[in-house]
Every structure is written in C-alpha cells, then in structure tokens.
Amino acid sequence: MINIDLGATAISVLTLFGIYALMSISLNLEYGVAGVPNFGQALFVSIGAYVAGVTYTRLLPLLAGMESVHPCGPTMGQALQLRSEIMATQPVAGFINLALTLVIAAILSGAVGFAVSYVTLRLKEEWFLALVLLVGGETVRIVVRGADDLICSHNGISSVAQPFYFLDDVQMSSILFMLLALALALIAYLYSQRLTHSPYGRMLKGLRENEEVTRGLGKGISLARAQIMLIGSAIAAIGGVLFALNTGFVNTNDYVVTLTLDVWVMVVLGGIGNNRGALLGAALIAIMDRVTQVAAIALNMSGSPIEFNYVRFIAFGIILLLMLRYRPAGLLPESRLTTIAHETAKRLTPGKTI
Amino acid sequence: MPLLQLFNLRKDFGGLRAVDDVSLEVATGAIVGLIGPNGSGKSTLLNLIAGSAERTAGRIIFDGDEISGLSADQVFQRGIARGYQDPSLYLKMTTLDNALLPVKSQRGEHPWYAPWRRFWQKQEAENARAAAGVLEQVQLLGHYDSLASDLSGGQMKLLEMGRSLMGSPKLLLLDEPTAGVAPNLAYEIFEEISRLRQQHGITFLIVEHRLEILFDFVDSVYVMHLGNLLAHGSADDIASNETVREVYFGD
Numbered sequence: 001m002i003n004i005d006l007g008a009t010a011i012s013v014l015t016l017f018g019i020y021a022l023m024s025i026s027l028n029l030e031y032g033v034a035g036v037p038n039f040g041q042a043l044f045v046s047i048g049a050y051v052a053g054v055t056y057t058r059l060l061p062l063l064a065g066m067e068s069v070h071p072c073g074p075t076m077g078q079a080l081q082l083r084s085e086i087m088a089t090q091p092v093a094g095f096i097n098l099a100l101t102l103v104i105a106a107i108l109s110g111a112v113g114f115a116v117s118y119v120t121l122r123l124k125e126e127w128f129l130a131l132v133l134l135v136g137g138e139t140v141r142i143v144v145r146g147a148d149d150l151i152c153s154h155n156g157i158s159s160v161a162q163p164f165y166f167l168d169d170v171q172m173s174s175i176l177f178m179l180l181a182l183a184l185a186l187i188a189y190l191y192s193q194r195l196t197h198s199p200y201g202r203m204l205k206g207l208r209e210n211e212e213v214t215r216g217l218g219k220g221i222s223l224a225r226a227q228i229m230l231i232g233s234a235i236a237a238i239g240g241v242l243f244a245l246n247t248g249f250v251n252t253n254d255y256v257v258t259l260t261l262d263v264w265v266m267v268v269l270g271g272i273g274n275n276r277g278a279l280l281g282a283a284l285i286a287i288m289d290r291v292t293q294v295a296a297i298a299l300n301m302s303g304s305p306i307e308f309n310y311v312r313f314i315a316f317g318i319i320l321l322l323m324l325r326y327r328p329a330g331l332l333p334e335s336r337l338t339t340i341a342h343e344t345a346k347r348l349t350p351g352k353t354i
Numbered sequence: 355m356p357l358l359q360l361f362n363l364r365k366d367f368g369g370l371r372a373v374d375d376v377s378l379e380v381a382t383g384a385i386v387g388l389i390g391p392n393g394s395g396k397s398t399l400l401n402l403i404a405g406s407a408e409r410t411a412g413r414i415i416f417d418g419d420e421i422s423g424l425s426a427d428q429v430f431q432r433g434i435a436r437g438y439q440d441p442s443l444y445l446k447m448t449t450l451d452n453a454l455l456p457v458k459s460q461r462g463e464h465p466w467y468a469p470w471r472r473f474w475q476k477q478e479a480e481n482a483r484a485a486a487g488v489l490e491q492v493q494l495l496g497h498y499d500s501l502a503s504d505l506s507g508g509q510m511k512l513l514e515m516g517r518s519l520m521g522s523p524k525l526l527l528l529d530e531p532t533a534g535v536a537p538n539l540a541y542e543i544f545e546e547i548s549r550l551r552q553q554h555g556i557t558f559l560i561v562e563h564r565l566e567i568l569f570d571f572v573d574s575v576y577v578m579h580l581g582n583l584l585a586h587g588s589a590d591d592i593a594s595n596e597t598v599r600e601v602y603f604g605d
Contacts, residue, residue, distance in 0.1 A: 194469040199454070199462035199478065206444055206455050213442040216406060217456035218430035218521055219463075227465045336448055336501070339462075340475050341482035345450050345498045348486040 011174050013290050015246055018181030020282035022239030024266040025188045025275060030232040032273035032334070033196050035208025036117065036126060036225055040133025041263045043140055044109045044233040046255035048240025050144055051105040053151035053250035055097055056160045060086055064093040072152035080159050087161040094163045098245075105241050106234035113233025118226035126211075126225075138257065145252040156251030160244050181242050185279075188235050193275050195231070197338055204228060205273070258313070265316050268323050271330030280332055288315070355418065357382040357525055357557050358403070358434075363412035365398055372398040374581035375412070380525070385551060385558045387568045387589075390578035391602060396561045397439065399578070400527045403559075404436040405429035417524060431458065435523035439530045441510045445503035449494055449513055452502050453485040454478075456521040485520060492516040492546065508539040512546065519550070526550075528560045532567065540564060544571045569593060577602065 023045060030038045038044075057071035057079060064086040071079040087094050116136065120129040144150055151157050163180070167173040195201055206214040207221050215221055244250045266285050271277020292315070296308035323330065356379035365373040373395045380386045388396050401407035403414060405426040414422040421432055435456070444452050460481070461467055462474030489495040492512040497505065505513060511531055518526055531547070532540035544567050550556050562568040569575070569589035577585040577592060579601045585592060592598055 191469055194471070195465065198468035198471070199460040199474060200465050200468035202447070202451055202455055203463050205447060209444040209446060210442060212406065212426075213438065213444075214455070215426045216404060216430060216436055217517070218427050218458060219455075220427050224465075231465060334446070336451075336499075339478050340471075341450060341454055341478050341485070342448075342499065344479045344482035345486050345489075345495075348483065349495055349498060 007171070008174075009290060009294075011171070011178050013286050015174070015178040015181050016289060017283050017286040018178065018183075018185040019239050019242045019246060020263075020266060020286050021185035021279050022181075022188050022235055022242065023263045024270065024278040024282040025185070025192050026232040026235040026239065027263050027267050028270075028273065028275060028278035029192050029195065029228055029235070032267055032271075032278070033201060033208065034204040034225060034228045036229060037130040038133055038229070038232065039130040039260055040116075040137040041236060042255045042257060042259040043133060043137030044113060044236035045240035045243060045259060046137070046141060046144075046252070047109040047112065047233075048105040048237035048242075049244040049250050049255065050151060051108060051237070052101050052160055052241045052244040053157040055101045055104065056083055056250075057151075057157060059100060060093060060097045063096050064090045070149075071157060072149055072155065076152065076155070084159050084161065087159075087163075087165045089166065091163070091166040094161070094166065098163045098241075101241050102238055105237040109237030109240075110230040110234035114226045114230040117229035118222060134257065134260070137255070137260065141252045141255055151250050151252075154252070156249060156253075158249050160248055160250055162245040162248070177245070181246070184238060184242065185282075188238070189275055189279060192235075196273075196275060199339070200224075202339075208273075261316070265320055268330060269319060271332035271334060272328075273334035274330065274332045277330050277332035277334075281330070288312070355382075356380055357384075357417060358559070359415040360399075360403070361413040361415070363399070363402060363414065364410045365395075365402055365407065366410045371581050373402065376578070376581075376583050378576050378583060378586070380557060380559050381573070383551065383555055383557055384573040385547065385560065385571055387572040387575040388559060388561045388578065389563070389565060389568070389575060389592075389602070390584070393580075394578040395581040396578055397529055400436060400529055400559070400561060403429075404434060404527055406436075430456070430521055430523075433522070433524035434527065435518035435521050435525070436527040437511075437514050437518060437529055437531060439533055441507070441514065443502040443505075443510055443514060443517070445501065447502060448498065449489065449500055449502060449505070450482070450485060450498040452513060452517050453489055453520050454481055456517055457481045457484075458521055481520075488516045488519050489513075491549075508535045508543070511535055511543055515543075515546065515550075519554070519556075523556065525557045525559065528558065528562075530561055530563060532562065532564050540567055544568070547571065565593075 027038060027041055030036045058068055060083055061068035069075045069079040069082055117129055120132050145153055162177040164173040164176040203219055203224060211221060266281030267278055269284060270281025292312040299306060299308045358380040360376055360378050363373055363376045390396050402409050405424050409422060413420060421429055461477055467473040486495055489498055494509060494513055531543050547558055548571055572589055575589055575592045576583055577598050585595050585598050
C-alpha cells in the first residue's frame with residue numbers, strides 16, 4: 001500500500017481545481033453562453049504557458065538585476081540555476097515577474113482570440129472557427145516545439161517556480177499558491193457571472209439561440225462574438241500561466257488536443273451556460289485526475305498489468321457520452337437570466353396568472 | 355411621402371429570378387398586404403427589405419434614405435423590424451428577456467460596461483417598464499417569467515410582435531402572422547395589428563394567406579406571381595380582379 005498525505009492531496013487538488021476553473025469558466029463563456037465552439041482551448045492555455053516560459057527565462061533575471069543567460073543549449077544548466085536562485089532569494093522580482101507574465105499572457109491570448117474569431121466568425125458556419133482553432137492549436141504547438149530558442153524546443157523549460165517558492169516551509173508555500181489560484185478563479189467566476197447576467201449576456205445567448213434572428217433584431221454579431229473570444233482567451237491564458245507554474249514546467253507536450261477535450265468535459269459535465277456548473281465540472285475533473293493518478297501508482301506498485309493512466313481517457317469518453325445522452329444540460333442546468341428587469345416586471349405584474 | 359419605396363428590385367438565385375423588377379410603395383401609417391401563391395417571391399421580398407438577403411439589382415428607399423445594401427442589423431437600427439413565418443423566439447429565454455433583447459443602444463450590451471451594473475441598471479429598469487407595457491398590450495405580462503417555449507402558438511406570435519415593437523420600429527414586416535394559429539385567435543392578431551397602428555403609428559407590410567381576415571384590415575394589397583407584381587389595389591379591387599382570381603384561386 002502507499003501512504004497518502006491527505007493534507008498535501010487536498011492542497012494539490014484545490015490548486016488544480018482553481019486552474020481548471022479558469023479554463024472551464026473561459027470555455028463556458030465562449031461556448032456555453034455565446035455558442036462559439038472553441039476547440040482550441042489548449043492553444044489559449046498554451047499561450048499563457050509559453051509566455052511564462054519566456055518571461056521566467058528572459059525577464060526574471062532583468063527584474064532581479066542580473067545578467068540573463070540563454071536558457072537553451074550549453075548554458076541550460078546555468079540558466080536553470082540562475083532562475084531557481086532568483087526565485088528562492090528575491091521574492092519581489094518573482095512577484096513582479098508573475099504579474100507581468102499574467103498581463104502579457106492575457107493580452108496576447110486575448111488578441112489572438114479576437115483576431116481569429118473576428119475573421120472566421122464572419123463566415124456563416126461558426127464551426128469553421130472550431131476547426132481553425134483545433135488545427136491552429138496543434139500548429140502553434142509544433143512551431144513552438146520546433147523553435148530552438150523560444151522554450152528550448154522539445155526540452156521545454158523546467159524550474160518555472162511558483163512565486164512562493166522562496167519560503168522555507170514547503171507546505172505553507174503550496175498553500176499560498178493554492179490560495180492564489182483560487183483567488184484568480186474566484187475573480188474570473190464573479191466577472192463571468194456578472195457578464196452572463198447582463199444585457200451583454202442576454203445578447204450573447206440570443207446569438208447562441210438564433211444568429212439570424214438576433215442579427216435581424218439589430219445586433220452586430222461578429223464584433224460581439226470576437227469580444228467574448230477576447231475575454232475567454234485572456235482568462236484561459238491566465239489559467240495556462242498557473243498551470244505551468246503548478247507543474248514547474250513549460251513543455252509543448254502538455255498542450256495537446258486532450259487538454260481541450262478535458263475542458264469540454266468539465267463544461268458539459270457541470271452544465272453548459274452555467275458558471276457554477278463550470279466550477280462544479282472543474283472540481284469533479286480535478287478530483288478524478290488525482291484519483292486516477294493515485295490508482296495508477298497503486299496498481300503499478302501491486303504489479304498490475306493495466307496501465308491505469310489510459311483508463312482516465314476511457315472514463316472521460318464515457319462521461320461525455322452519458323451526459324450527452326441522459327443529461328445534455330449538465331449537472332447544473334443553465335439558470336434563467338436575471339437582471340434587475342425581472343424585479344421591475346414583477347412589481348408591475350398584478351398577480352401572476354400561470 | 356411614402357415610408358417605403360422599392361424601385362425595380364430584383365433577386366436572382368443562380369438562374370432563378372425570385373423577385374423580378376418589383377416596384378412598390380407603402381404609405382406612412384398604412385397596413386399593406388402582400389399576397390400571392392406559394393413561391394411567388396413574397397418572403398424573398400421581405401428578406402430583401404430587411405437586409406437578410408442581398409439584392410441583385412434595384413433600390414430600397416426607407417424614410418427618405420436609401421437603405422439598399424445595409425445589413426440586417428443596420429436595417430433594424432433604421433426602424434424596420436420583421437417577423438418570421440416560423441416562430442423565431444428565443445425558446446430558452448424568458449418572455450421578458452425576449453422582449454428586452456431588441457431594445458436599441460443598451461449600455462449594458464457593451465462587454466466593458468456589462469460587469470458594472472451601475473452603468474446600466476437604471477436604463478435596464480426603464481427598459482423593463484417599457485417591456486412590461488408592451489407585454490401587457492399583447493396580454494403576456496402575467497407570463498413575463500415563463501420560458502418562451504412554454505407559451506402557446508398564438509402567444510408566441512403575439513410575443514414575437516411585442517418583441518419587434520421593443521426596437522421602436524416605424525415599419526413592421528410580418529410573414530404570415532397567423533400561420534398555425536386557431537381561426538379566432540388569428541382575427542385577434544389582426545385586431546392587435548390595427549391597434550398598434552393607431553396607438554404607435556406603426557406601418558405594416560404583411561404577407562398573409564388568410565385573405566378573408568387580411569382583407570378586413572388592409573388599406574391596399576399587392577399581388578405577386580412568379581416574382582412579378584401582378585396587381586395592386588384596395589381589398590375589394592383585388593378580390594374582384596379576374597387575373598388575380600385566376601392565378602391565386604385557380605378559378
């Protein structure tokens with residue numbers, strides 16, 4: 001048997017939940033609320049991670065007042081030592097670097113999301129965007145992987161430390177990072193909740209329900225959709241930065257299509273169009289991730305011939321099929337839109353007659 | 355001056371000429387019928403006016419401005435709203451939200467303002483009061499909180515009309531407003547149209563197959579056949595027009 005440290009497990013599951021929540025809230029805004037089928041979630045998450053890979057190797061030494069060393073090639077080891085040292089001894093440089101990373105990642109990813117969707121969503125079939133993003137994500141991944149200098153091609157960048165790495169108390173350090181992830185997820189949740197329950201959210205749902213009619217009711221749809229892709233992509237990239245910091249590693253192998261599918265499972269499972277559902281889906285997948293990891297290790301140690309890691313993919317496929325068959329609206333179906341309008345109408349309604 | 359004028363409007367679908375050099379005009383405040391057998395080009399003509407189909411040739415003048423070539427959302431902003439033959443409501447949204455969506459220049463519709471309620475809450479409450487007024491007029495206020503999918507066929511038609519009104523249009527294009535509605539309710543829908551004209555001064559161009567009802571309410575009628583305008587006149591003129599009877603009623 002293996003020993004499971006419950007405290008550490010809880011911290012890591014909650015951290016993962018915060019990171020997944022950012023990704024699922026992003027996709028829920030795009031697909032759940034606005035009906036834009038983003039099959040390139042891995043692309044936007046990876047933009048965050050790649051930006052982190054660049055800033056932690058180039059910007060961080062500058063912020064710490066040191067000379068930067070090329071992170072790839074012969075000086076790889078030296079560069080790694082340099083950034084570990086900075087993260088361990090200069091927390092202020094670490095925090096400033098993280099803040100700038102988040103801002104740059106959000107702006108870059110948002111710009112990509114806006115540009116791609118503004119061009120493709122003018123076409124009648126919004127599923128064209130889905131394909132563009134699916135292919136685009138993989139293309140960007142292969143290009144980054146092939147670039148020797150950006151994040152050292154297939155080697156990736158290791159020791160991308162989380163900002164509380166300087167603390168001697170390892171558990172305290174991971175608790176603080178967990179709180180950071182949860183705080184960012186909470187902000188994203190509150191923001192998207194307000195966005196959903198506003199006239200803008202109403203228009204997006206209108207676009208999702210019937211594009212032609214919504215256009216006929218005076219709404220310029222291309223811009224509205226590009227805007228929600230900007231917002232969603234920015235949130236996904238913030239999740240990507242945290243994802244990289246959490247694993248301590250930036251590697252193109254983490255941002256394959258399966259990541260996109262994971263986020264889709266979260267949204268479909270939790271409830272399409274419901275921000276709370278997105279949180280629930282993220283929580284369930286974070287827990288399942290950890291359960292399958294532990295089960296895989298336990299089975300491996302007991303000499304089982306089954307490679308349990310693959311069972312995860314099978315389980316996700318089954319969840320997706322069962323949900324779509326029996327509960328297409330998800331565990332928490334979409335709530336009716338409520339702005340102040342409903343209270344106003346309620347006051348003006350003499351007695352409800354239904 | 356007429357509110358709407360079409361000059362030699364033409365629409366080709368590949369080799370098929372769906373609308374062939376149609377010129378017509380709709381006077382301000384009038385209720386004008388547009389009739390013709392299936393496939394005569396009526397719905398296409400409405401699509402051309404509403405901007406949801408692109409014309410091949412011709413000009414559309416609305417309220418003194420040329421609007422040919424504008425997109426559907428721009429046409430709506432100018433003051434032309436349209437109803438659809440099939441119910442086009444947002445079924446997963448409430449009656450009230452259906453009515454609120456088309457309101458023009460909503461501050462909360464901008465993503466940068468939307469999260470901050472104080473920018474738009476006052477306007478939203480005003481819009482809600484206006485929506486409640488319109489819903490009351492179409493006898494749906496008691497259902498403001500129902501999902502549109504829970505309404506009856508007739509109620510859906512009324513809500514669709516109420517929704518169009520929320521964009522404060524000058525001209526309403528209706529495509530078979532009584533399709534799939536019980537006969538007694540169909541008459542009510544036209545009475546509603548007549549009231550709207552009187553109270554809000556809205557002009558109507560209506561495609562309708564139930565001529566016995568239509569003819570009770572219209573000021574004039576255009577008849578289309580195979581993409582062409584066949585006749586124009588008062589309801590009585592059209593009812594007694596030999597050519598029209600031939601193509602339309604087959605006798």
